[in-house]
Amino acid sequence: QVQLIQSGAEVKKPGASVKVSCKASGYTFTNYLIHWVRQAPGQGLEWMGVINPADMNTNRAQKFQGRVTLTADTSINTVYMDLSSLTSEDTAVYYCTTELLYAHNFEHWGQGTVVSVSS
Amino acid sequence: QSALTQPASVSGSPGQSITISCTGTSGDVGAYNSVSWYQQHPGTAPKLIIYSVNKRPSGVSNRFSGSKSGNTASLIISGLQAEDEADYYCSSYTRNISFVFGPGTAVTVL
Numbered sequence A: 001q002v003q004l005i006q007s008g009a010e011v012k013k014p015g016a017s018v019k020v021s022c023k024a025s026g027y028t029f030t031n032y033l034i035h036w037v038r039q040a041p042g043q044g045l046e047w048m049g050v051i052n053p054a055d056m057n058t059n060r061a062q063k064f065q066g067r068v069t070l071t072a073d074t075s076i077n078t079v080y081m082d083l084s085s086l087t088s089e090d091t092a093v094y095y096c097t098t099e100l101l102y103a104h105n106f107e108h109w110g111q112g113t114v115v116s117v118s119s
Numbered sequence B: 001q002s003a004l005t006q007p008a009s010v011s012g013s014p015g016q017s018i019t020i021s022c023t024g025t026s027g028d029v030g031a032y033n034s035v036s037w038y039q040q041h042p043g044t045a046p047k048l049i050i051y052s053v054n055k056r057p058s059g060v061s062n063r064f065s066g067s068k069s070g071n072t073a074s075l076i077i078s079g080l081q082a083e084d085e086a087d088y089y090c091s092s093y094t095r096n097i098s099f100v101f102g103p104g105t106a107v108t109v110l
Helices: none
Strands: A003-006 A010-012 A018-025 A032-039 A045-052 A057-060 A068-073 A078-083 A092-100 A113-117 B009-012 B018-023 B035-040 B047-050 B064-069 B072-077 B086-093 B099-101 B105-109
Touching (some): A032 A068, A045 B099
Antiparallel strands (some): A032 A092, A045 A057, B086 B105
């Protein structure tokens, strides 16, 4: 079965960067896009961006342009989300989620990674 | 600020049907049949329950159904059960080659 296993919780100071990983298994890695969605405490879901592991093309929400870097390592079926210049407003649970190529929905979800930003 | 609009909360008694609306624009909900719905229980990841407006993934109860008219999509939960108490989010693909979510609707089973 499809599984997305994310890296553990992170505590960062303002201005720092965080890198969250998402290891996929149970399917052909290049058949699905991987999106990143975050959820601030008590808030709703927010789409951040997407990477296509087949060709490494990425697209990010305008809000995160210049601050989010999405990469993938096909040798270990893992996608990474790097978020820089952190502020307290980046405190959230970060999820990776799959989209079957161009199905326009988020089918499988990782367990979430808590990122806390505090001085 | 979310691009899609949902009611903050909806409630119903067991066995009843409820409807959650999701209103967007001609640039997202109205542009494609790419509306999906997610159920999220506290402390867990969201779960896809409806995709492409009205399709159910394997294993999702047929008590969940979806529809769309113009710029507004709807999620209908029939035969409401205690386990349906959760937050529900709609999402749409957009003309900007991006995705937007609604703010979420808290469903309470009375």
